[in-house]
Amino acid sequence: MRIAAVVSGPVAGCFLWLFFRPASDAPESLTAAGAVVIGLLAWMAIWWATQAVELAVTGLLPVVVLPLLRASTAEQVLAPYANDVIFLFAGGCVLGIAIERHGLGRKFLMFVIRCLGNSPSRIVAAFLCVAAFISAWVSNTATAAMMLPLASAAVAMYAVNAGTTAQASNAVRHFQCAVLLAVAYGASIGGVMTVLGSPPNPIGAEWITAHGGQMDFVRWASFGVPVGVLMMICAQLIFRFAFPLHGLPPCAEIANVGESAPMSRAAKLTALIFVMAVVAWVAAPFVKSFTPAVVLKDGMIAIAAALALFIVPAARGSRESIVPWSQTQRLPWGVFILFGGGLSLADAMQRTGVSQMIAQSVTGIQGVSEGVIIASVAAVMVFASEIGSNTALAATAVPIVGAMAPGLGIAPEKLVITAVLGASLAFMLPVGTPPNAIIYSTGLVPVREMMRVGFMLNLCAIVVITVVCAWWL
Numbered sequence: 001m002r003i004a005a006v007v008s009g010p011v012a013g014c015f016l017w018l019f020f021r022p023a024s025d026a027p028e029s030l031t032a033a034g035a036v037v038i039g040l041l042a043w044m045a046i047w048w049a050t051q052a053v054e055l056a057v058t059g060l061l062p063v064v065v066l067p068l069l070r071a072s073t074a075e076q077v078l079a080p081y082a083n084d085v086i087f088l089f090a091g092g093c094v095l096g097i098a099i100e101r102h103g104l105g106r107k108f109l110m111f112v113i114r115c116l117g118n119s120p121s122r123i124v125a126a127f128l129c130v131a132a133f134i135s136a137w138v139s140n141t142a143t144a145a146m147m148l149p150l151a152s153a154a155v156a157m158y159a160v161n162a163g164t165t166a167q168a169s170n171a172v173r174h175f176q177c178a179v180l181l182a183v184a185y186g187a188s189i190g191g192v193m194t195v196l197g198s199p200p201n202p203i204g205a206e207w208i209t210a211h212g213g214q215m216d217f218v219r220w221a222s223f224g225v226p227v228g229v230l231m232m233i234c235a236q237l238i239f240r241f242a243f244p245l246h247g248l249p250p251c252a253e254i255a256n257v258g259e260s261a262p263m264s265r266a267a268k269l270t271a272l273i274f275v276m277a278v279v280a281w282v283a284a285p286f287v288k289s290f291t292p293a294v295v296l297k298d299g300m301i302a303i304a305a306a307l308a309l310f311i312v313p314a315a316r317g318s319r320e321s322i323v324p325w326s327q328t329q330r331l332p333w334g335v336f337i338l339f340g341g342g343l344s345l346a347d348a349m350q351r352t353g354v355s356q357m358i359a360q361s362v363t364g365i366q367g368v369s370e371g372v373i374i375a376s377v378a379a380v381m382v383f384a385s386e387i388g389s390n391t392a393l394a395a396t397a398v399p400i401v402g403a404m405a406p407g408l409g410i411a412p413e414k415l416v417i418t419a420v421l422g423a424s425l426a427f428m429l430p431v432g433t434p435p436n437a438i439i440y441s442t443g444l445v446p447v448r449e450m451m452r453v454g455f456m457l458n459l460c461a462i463v464v465i466t467v468v469c470a471w472w473l
Contacts, residue, residue, distance in 0.1 A: 008046055012046055013040060014039060017035050017036055030353060030354070030357055036065070036352075055389060055391065058341065061341065062344040066344075080347055081343075083339070085206040094306035095137060095273075095306070096142060099134070101266075104274075107267070109126065121239075132190030134146070137197065137274070143190070144184060144438045144439065148180075155444075171248040175248060184427075188425060192224050200390055200398075211350065211412060213413050215413075227464055235460075264314075265316070273312075276305070284296045345395075359405070362408055381421075381423050382425055390424055394419065411473070414469045422461070425458070425461040427455075427461070429454070436454075
C-alpha cells in the first residue's frame with residue numbers, strides 16, 4: 001500500500017500536468033506554469049493524505065519541482081520557507097519547552113483546583129480548562145503528556161476515598177474516563193485559541209495575510225478564544241451527561257495533586273518572559289497604529305522571547321540557561337518545513353492563476369447559503385481529521401478553500417478559518433490527535449467511550465465553527 005501511494009502521487013501529478021498543459025495554438029486560459037502547479041498540488045495532496053513519505057519530505061517538493069519545470073524562480077519558491085509565521089511558531093515552541101521544563105503547568109493546575117473547588121465535576125472542569133490554557137501555548141502532545149500523571153494521581157486519590165460499594169466503583173470509573181478525556185480534549189480545544197496553539201493555525205493565518213487580509217495574534221484570539229470557550233462548555237456538559245458522578249464525595253487532598261517545591265528562579269523568569277511576550281503580542285497592533293514606522297511582527301516577538309530563554313541563566317552563577325540550546329532538538333523541525341511547503345504551494349497557486357481557475361469553477365453554486373457551505377466545510381474537515389494529520393490536511397485544504405471562496409460569494413477568510421478550526425477539532429478516534437492516542441494508550445478509557453463522547457463533541461464543533469465563522473467573523 002505504501003509503494004502504491006508513493007507511486008500514485010507523481011503519476012497523478014504528471015497526468016494532471018499533461019491534461020491542463022495548454023496547446024501551443026490554443027488561447028491560454030491556464031498557463032503552462034499553472035498546469036505544473038496543479039500537478040504538484042495533486043502530488044502533494046496524495047502524499048500528505050496517505051503519509052506515504054514523511055510530511056516534511058513532501059513539503060520540500062516545491063523546492064525542486066517548480067524551478068525545474070520553470071513554473072517559478074528559486075527565489076520565489078524559497079521565500080515562504082523563511083516566513084514570519086514559521087518563526088512565530090518556533091519561538092512559541094521554545095516558550096512551551098520552558099513552561100514544561102520548569103513545572104509551570106503543575107503550578108497552574110493546583111491554583112485552578114483551589115479556585116474551583118474539589119467536587120468531582122469541578123475537578124474535571126479544572127483539568128479541561130488547564131489543559132486548554134496550556135495547549136494554547138504548548139504543543140497538544142506535550143500538554144497531554146504533562147497532564148496525564150496528574151490526572152492519574154487524581155483518579156487514584158478518588159479511588160481510595162470513594163468506598164467499595166458498587167455505586168462508588170461505577171462513579172470512580174466514570175470520573176476516570178471524564179478526567180482523562182478532559183486532558184485529551186482540552187489539549188485539542190486549547191490549540192485553536194491562539195495562532196501558535198496548533199500547526200494548522202499559522203498556515204491559515206499566513207494565507208490570509210498573504211492575500212490582503214489582516215491576521216495577527218490579537219485578531220486570531222478574537223475568534224479563537226470564543227471557539228475554545230464554547231467548546232469547553234460543550235465538553236463539560238457532555239461529560240456531565242455521559243459520565244454521571246452521583247455518590248462520589250469531594251476529596252480535600254486533590255488540591256495537592258501537583259504539590260512540589262516552591263517555584264525556582266528559572267520558573268519565575270519563564271513566567272515573566274511569557275507574560276512579557278503575551279503583552280507584546282497584544283500591544284503590537286496598537287503600537288503599529290500609533291507609530292507606523294516601527295516594525296513589530298509577531299514572529300519577532302516570539303524569537304525575542306526565545307533568545308531571552310536561551311541567554312538568561314537558570315540560576316545565579318549557573319552557566320546553564322533557562323532553556324539550554326540542546327533542547328532545540330525537541331523542536332518540530334519537520335513541521336517548519338511542512339509550513340514552508342504549504343505556503344510555497346499556496347503562493348504559486350495565486351501567482352500562476354490556479355486560484356482564480358478554482359474560483360471560477362465553483363461560481364455555478366453561488367445560490368447555496370453561506371451557512372450551509374461553511375457547515376459542510378467544517379464537517380468534512382472535522383471528520384477527515386479523524387484519520388489524517390491535521391497539519392497536512394490544513395496545508396492541503398487552505399489554498400483550495402481559499403481559492404473557492406470568491407466563486408462561492410464568501411469572504412476567503414471565513415472558509416480558510418473554518419478549514420483550519422475543523423482540522424484541529426477531532427475527538428472520536430485514538431488516531432485523530434496525539435492527545436487522544438496518549439490517553440487511549442493508558443488502557444483506562446475504552447475506545448467505545450471515546451467514540452461515543454467524541455462523536456457528540458464533533459457535532460458540537462461543527463455547530464460552533466459554523467456559528468462563529470458565519471456570524472461572528
